[in-house]
Amino acid sequence: MLDAETLRRYLLDALPGSEVELNDTTGTGDHFEARVVSPAFTGKTMVEQHQLVYAPLQPWLKSGELHALALKTYSPEQWKKLGPR
Amino acid sequence: MDPTLKAQFDDTVKSHPIVLFMKGNALFPQCGFSARALQLLQPLGPVHTVDVLADPAVRQGIKDYSNWPTIPQVYIHGKFVGGSDILMELAERGELQDLVAAGGK
Numbered sequence: 762m763l764d765a766e767t768l769r770r771y772l773l774d775a776l777p778g779s780e781v782e783l784n785d786t787t788g789t790g791d792h793f794e795a796r797v798v799s800p801a802f803t804g805k806t807m808v809e810q811h812q813l814v815y816a817p818l819q820p821w822l823k824s825g826e827l828h829a830l831a832l833k834t835y836s837p838e839q840w841k842k843l844g845p846r
Numbered sequence: 847m848d849p850t851l852k853a854q855f856d857d858t859v860k861s862h863p864i865v866l867f868m869k870g871n872a873l874f875p876q877c878g879f880s881a882r883a884l885q886l887l888q889p890l891g892p893v894h895t896v897d898v899l900a901d902p903a904v905r906q907g908i909k910d911y912s913n914w915p916t917i918p919q920v921y922i923h924g925k926f927v928g929g930s931d932i933l934m935e936l937a938e939r940g941e942l943q944d945l946v947a948a949g950g951k
Binding site (some may be wrong): 807808811812831833 | 913914925926927928931932935936939941
């Protein structure tokens with residue numbers, strides 16, 4: 762089981778300069794929803810953006826500690842245009 | 847991965863503007879996520895579907911090919927777009943039709 766703060770800090774380390782908002786959707790520490798706005802996403806397709814988030818989380822996903830992550834990703838430009846909704 | 851299979855995937859995704867690797871086929875989707883993906887894509891043009899349940903080698907092979915763990919998977923103009931979550935999000939943002947319209951450019 763993970764807590765949202767640990768996960769958030771981990772993502773911030775992997776994607777410096779990002780804005781990360783995390784919710785533990787079930788309160789059980791294995792289902793989260795995340796919104797990540799990161800300069801690393803600029804010019805990337807959505808699948809590439811998701812892969813950048815999933816890469817550092819692989820160990821937790823593989824171990825099953827992290828079961829599901831509902832992900833919304835935006836470059837700062839996209840976030841300015843589309844969010845907050 | 848198996849080079850013959852890889853060549854087959856290369857050929858499939860390049861030969862059709864929209865390709866959906868799904869469980870079941872367009873008439874009988876065998877999974878809600880596949881059905882949903884199909885619904886989102888069909889208004890945008892003809893969708894070439896590949897039933898991964900028909901062949902275990904394809905079912906595993908496409909995951910390796912795309913480096914993506916789940917089915918359905920969508921290719922537009924030869925480029926991997928993602929799975930059902932990404933598809934839904936792109937459709938919501940109005941970016942899905944842009945991808946199709948862009949013609950791979």
